[in-house]
Amino acid sequence: MGGPLDGVKVWDASWVGVGPLTARYLAEYGATVVRTESTRSVDVLRKAPPFKDGVPGLNRSQFFADYNASKLGLGVNLSTDGGRRVAARLTAWADVVIEAFTPGVMDRLGLGYDRLRAVNPSLIMLSTSMNGQTGPRRGFAGFGTVLAAMSGFCELTGWPDRDPGSPYGAYTDFIGQRFAAVAVLAALEHRDRTGEGQHIDLSQMETGLMFLAPELVDHQLTGHVATRDGNRDRAAAPHGVFPCLPEGGRERWVAIAVTGDDQWTALRRALGEPAWAADPRLATLSGRKEQEDRLERALAAWTSARTVAEVVGTLQPEVPAGPVHDARGLQSDPQVAHRGYFRPQPHPVMGMTPYEGAQAELSLTPYRVTKAAPLLGEDNERVLTELLGFAADEVAGLVAEGAVEQVLD
Amino acid sequence: MSGALAGLRVLDLTTERAWLSGRVLADLGAQVTLVEPPGGDPARLDRRAGAPPGRTNPAWPAFNRGKRSVTLDLARPGARELFLRLARAADVVIESYERETLHGRGLGHAALSAVNPRLVLVSVTPFGRTGPYAGHAAADLVVAATGGAVWTNGDPDRPPVRISSGQYFLHAAAEAVVHTLVAVRHARRTGRGQHVDVSAQLATIRTLMNAVPGPYTDGSVVDRASFGAPGPGQPYRHLFGCRDGHVLATVPFGPGPAGYVGWLRDEGFLPPALAAYDAGRLGSPALAADDPSFPELLTGALAGYFLTETKVELTRKALARRLMVAPVNTVADLMADEQLAARDYFLTAGDLRVPGVWARLPASPLASAGHVAGPGADNETVWRDEAGLSAEELSRHRGEGTI
Numbered sequence: 002m003g004g005p006l007d008g009v010k011v012w013d014a015s016w017v018g019v020g021p022l023t024a025r026y027l028a029e030y031g032a033t034v035v036r037t038e039s040t041r042s043v044d045v046l047r048k049a050p051p052f053k054d055g056v057p058g059l060n061r062s063q064f065f066a067d068y069n070a071s072k073l074g075l076g077v078n079l080s081t082d083g084g085r086r087v088a089a090r091l092t093a094w095a096d097v098v099i100e101a102f103t104p105g106v107m108d109r110l111g112l113g114y115d116r117l118r119a120v121n122p123s124l125i126m127l128s129t130s131m132n133g134q135t136g137p138r139r140g141f142a143g144f145g146t147v148l149a150a151m152s153g154f155c156e157l158t159g160w161p162d163r164d165p166g167s168p169y170g171a172y173t174d175f176i177g178q179r180f181a182a183v184a185v186l187a188a189l190e191h192r193d194r195t196g197e198g199q200h201i202d203l204s205q206m207e208t209g210l211m212f213l214a215p216e217l218v219d220h221q222l223t224g225h226v227a228t229r230d231g232n233r234d235r236a237a238a239p240h241g242v243f244p245c246l247p248e249g250g251r252e253r254w255v256a257i258a259v260t261g262d263d264q265w266t267a268l269r270r271a272l273g274e275p276a277w278a279a280d281p282r283l284a285t286l287s288g289r290k291e292q293e294d295r296l297e298r299a300l301a302a303w304t305s306a307r308t309v310a311e312v313v314g315t316l317q318p319e320v321p322a323g324p325v326h327d328a329r330g331l332q333s334d335p336q337v338a339h340r341g342y343f344r345p346q347p348h349p350v351m352g353m354t355p356y357e358g359a360q361a362e363l364s365l366t367p368y369r370v371t372k373a374a375p376l377l378g379e380d381n382e383r384v385l386t387e388l389l390g391f392a393a394d395e396v397a398g399l400v401a402e403g404a405v406e407q408v409l410d
Numbered sequence: 411m412s413g414a415l416a417g418l419r420v421l422d423l424t425t426e427r428a429w430l431s432g433r434v435l436a437d438l439g440a441q442v443t444l445v446e447p448p449g450g451d452p453a454r455l456d457r458r459a460g461a462p463p464g465r466t467n468p469a470w471p472a473f474n475r476g477k478r479s480v481t482l483d484l485a486r487p488g489a490r491e492l493f494l495r496l497a498r499a500a501d502v503v504i505e506s507y508e509r510e511t512l513h514g515r516g517l518g519h520a521a522l523s524a525v526n527p528r529l530v531l532v533s534v535t536p537f538g539r540t541g542p543y544a545g546h547a548a549a550d551l552v553v554a555a556t557g558g559a560v561w562t563n564g565d566p567d568r569p570p571v572r573i574s575s576g577q578y579f580l581h582a583a584a585e586a587v588v589h590t591l592v593a594v595r596h597a598r599r600t601g602r603g604q605h606v607d608v609s610a611q612l613a614t615i616r617t618l619m620n621a622v623p624g625p626y627t628d629g630s631v632v633d634r635a636s637f638g639a640p641g642p643g644q645p646y647r648h649l650f651g652c653r654d655g656h657v658l659a660t661v662p663f664g665p666g667p668a669g670y671v672g673w674l675r676d677e678g679f680l681p682p683a684l685a686a687y688d689a690g691r692l693g694s695p696a697l698a699a700d701d702p703s704f705p706e707l708l709t710g711a712l713a714g715y716f717l718t719e720t721k722v723e724l725t726r727k728a729l730a731r732r733l734m735v736a737p738v739n740t741v742a743d744l745m746a747d748e749q750l751a752a753r754d755y756f757l758t759a760g761d762l763r764v765p766g767v768w769a770r771l772p773a774s775p776l777a778s779a780g781h782v783a784g785p786g787a788d789n790e791t792v793w794r795d796e797a798g799l800s801a802e803e804l805s806r807h808r809g810e811g812t813i
Binding site for chain 1: 545768772
């Protein structure tokens with residue numbers, strides 16, 4: 002191990018997306034993270050595809066595994082008496098607790114912040130939820146897919162002549178996890194300085210809106226209500242996704258974004274000064290916006306006769322252009338490979354499997370994927386004895402009374 | 411109470427792509443100072459087609475509130491020495507130049523750490539500072555495409571689409587703060603700063619959830635599919651029109667079909683064909699599989715009812731029934747949202763309301779001050795009091811156009 006968060010102890014009592022991803026950041030900079038789970042309410046991601054070789058199983062989902070790499074796994078049913086004893090030890094042990102239940106659930110489990118703080122006065126607890134711990138919609142429960150709609154992203158995805166679309170999946174989760182990790186790290190700074198813990202209330206909707214701040218301010222300045230516009234942009238033209246020659250029986254697309262007049266000049270030059278681009282009115286953004294339909298048709302005609310690689314090779318490095326990658330394209334992208342984003346780790350059930358890695362490189366203290374995700378309860382013995390200090394006979398008792406759980410296949 | 415990062419000093423050299431990073435650090439109590447060209451960053455102004463001259467770029471107040479501003483023309487001789495004066499007293503420098511501008515001016519990480527070994531330099535760029543695409547030109551759409559976030563979106567009969575508002579540099583800018591805080595912690599403990607090199611392309615891949623691992627687990631690749639309609643594994647449509655727009659309703663959640671049937675009954679919209687289903691049938695997990703006509707029967711009735719209600723009313727009524735219905739909100743809806751209002755979410759930037767309180771840290775609350783500094787508003791304080799220039803020196807640099 003070894004990292005800037007060495008010695009930080011995290012109880013990850015969360016599930017699904019934001020909470021586990023937040024804890025994963027901490028794990029990969031050196032924190033010891035114990036992820037608790039129960040077979041009574043299995044993390045929905047363990048039951049969600051893609052599964053290794055397409056075969057479902059609690060320990061076969063890479064959707065789950067990726068979000069829980071580098072953590073220790075403890076299977077415990079927190080609603081049993083034994084589970085409550087384990088929870089008390091975890092609370093005393095941890096610097097940080099992360100939970101992601103619908104507001105009120107932790108209180109009902111007897112694990113609300115006030116109860117935990119009575120055990121550990123300087124505890125930091127992160128509660129991440131859809132709409133926050135207070136307010137009329139505090140009880141709003143659900144998945145991130147609907148939060149993309151509530152947070153404005155569905156209105157902004159798709160075509161102006163059609164119903165709203167959506168970014169793929171639980172889009173706002175991947176805004177929330179970044180702010181959640183920032184909040185926890187900031188709270189650790191505060192605690193290092195003052196000794197004081199705190200209960201962080203994070204609403205995923207409130208983090209999501211940070212990414213629409215320009216549109217929300219624009220509405221106040223100009224009255225404009227932003228909506229979906231295909232791939233067009235009010236500050237750039239041409240700006241779109243264009244068809245290329247199919248490859249391997251699959252359609253291929255290229256993204257081209259002319260974000261300044263100099264890039265328009267560079268585009269014309271790269272294309273060999275075609276007649277369709279000669280109109281001097283095209284030298285300005287407003288001129289290009291007026292003729293955008295025509296420009297898009299002409300550009301599509303040019304790209305359609307070429308491969309993605311030919312188009313990008315012709316336009317870069319002067320004109321912003323790049324392949325529209327599918328999941329296989331991400332695996333073969335030379336830049337992604339150069340950055341070492343996919344990092345294989347051996348998993349007891351799934352075998353050697355790549356894990357998504359660092360989005361940032363730190364020159365002295367790099368982000369480390371230290372192990373594959375735990376099987377459900379894989380590290381029970383080690384966590385209960387070495388970390389939490391239970392004696393061997395106490396562990397046997399916890400197992401016998403069904404408080405501790407394990408699924409190893 | 412003060413912010414969690416009180417005392418942290420940040421120099422913000424970013425372009426619009428990463429203004430958010432400094433905004434988040436300032437929210438947490440850091441002292442963040444924009445370093446702009448004399449006369450101000452041209453990106454303070456709205457450069458979209460049709461914008462009248464002089465109008466503010468809406469992203470400026472949103473992401474630069476709470477920062478100080480000094481001016482410095484980094485291209486002028488002598489500017490390097492002046493910048494190093496600032497860097498000596500800083501903890502963090504953030505930049506997002508498209509090319510290797512800082513390095514080219516002799517202000518790369520090695521040069522900065524020579525004057526201040528604990529300094530953390532943060533770069534937020536499309537592809538990162540190393541690798542075959544490091545010199546490529548990019549834009550939000552290109553980052554979205556190369557990070558896989560375009561392929562999965564849109565209707566099959568048209569090209570795939572991005573989100574119609576720049577997103578992926580914001581992912582990188584928010585991501586940068588996570589790693590910056592890690593590096594700051596390391597520097598505080600060891601006295602050694604480092605270079606934090608963020609890739610927007612990789613931050614984009616991180617948003618793709620279970621669409622990423624397909625090729626190395628079950629061989630699957632996620633392609634775009636029309637949104638809201640029923641599909642494989644998803645028997646119920648979930649996008650519906652309503653009186654003032656659209657809502658999303660996820661039928662298989664919480665009380666499920668029985669909850670929706672009860673709702674339709676209470677509102678007087680239950681068709682006889684649905685009334686014939688008893689609680690046992692409605693509660694069966696195999697309902698849609700055993701009775702393939704049921705999903706269309708239920709969602710057809712819901713579609714009729716939803717058209718009579720607003721987004722806000724449908725969301726409220728569904729919440730009371732523990733059903734998952736969400737409004738497809740516009741920015742206008744969001745500014746009026748009752749939950750955000752109840753939580754006093756919006757902050758001020760001058761006379762504008764901007765998002766917002768992105769996390770509640772009761773022991774170290776986010777800064778509420780919403781000042782938007784003019785270009786060079788803090789020149790006197792910073793250059794004279796902090797960097798130690800004499801009045802004569804400051805005057806000379808101003809006269810030469812460096813400050």
